[in-house]
Amino acid sequence: xxxxxxxxxxxxxxxxxxxxxxxxxxxxxxxxxxxxxxxxxxxxxxxxxxxxxxxxxxxxxxxxxxxxxxxxxxxxxxxxxxxxxxxxxxxxxxxxxxxxxxxxxxxxxxxxxxxxxxxxxxxxxxxxxxxxxxxxxxxxxxxxxxxxxxxxxxxxxxxxxxxxxxxxxxxxxx
Numbered sequence: 001x002x003x004x005x006x007x008x009x010x011x012x013x014x015x016x017x018x019x020x021x022x023x024x025x026x027x028x029x030x031x032x033x034x035x036x037x038x039x040x041x042x043x044x045x046x047x048x049x050x051x052x053x054x055x056x057x058x059x060x061x062x063x064x065x066x067x068x069x070x071x072x073x074x075x076x077x078x079x080x081x082x083x084x085x086x087x088x089x090x091x092x093x094x095x096x097x098x099x100x101x102x103x104x105x106x107x108x109x110x111x112x113x114x115x116x117x118x119x120x121x122x123x124x125x126x127x128x129x130x131x132x133x134x135x136x137x138x139x140x141x142x143x144x145x146x147x148x149x150x151x152x153x154x155x156x157x158x159x160x161x162x163x164x165x166x167x168x169x170x171x172x173x174x
Contacts, residue, residue, distance in 0.1 A: 098124050
């Protein structure tokens with residue numbers, strides 16, 4: 001296990017996560033303001049979505065109670081159009097855990113059911129079974145949102161670009 005439980009996302013809608021840098025760039029800094037900006041989210045969800053943007057490297061990790069700040073990547077992301085953001089997100093999901101490890105597991109198998117996805121997450125972080133099951137839904141939804149994976153016969157399969165080598169970190173063709 002290498003990740004903290006907070007490093008496994010709880011924010012189900014990837015495109016709402018993508019709005020967090022935009023919210024911050026437009027001066028929405030509190031969790032409440034971010035939640036409101038991304039649409040009908042309650043305070044707790046504002047925290048989840050900001051944390052998810054941090055997992056992706058778009059928001060800097062600060063001290064507890066500190067307002068979120070954009071990273072250099074987050075500033076560039078906020079200035080990008082939707083097509084560019086999709087490319088950003090695909091790359092980030094392929095490069096950052098937990099989705100990087102899940103992609104590797106999907107590529108090494110004929111796909112994984114929700115329990116299999118949860119098992120991958122539990123190898124990365126100390127998650128209880130019920131938590132791992134919920135978060136499995138989230139990471140699968142993220143991969144599906146940018147066409148890196150799709151559900152087929154109850155299994156999540158990798159549908160993203162072909163890698164130039166067997167190394168998941170190697171350059172790829174988009």
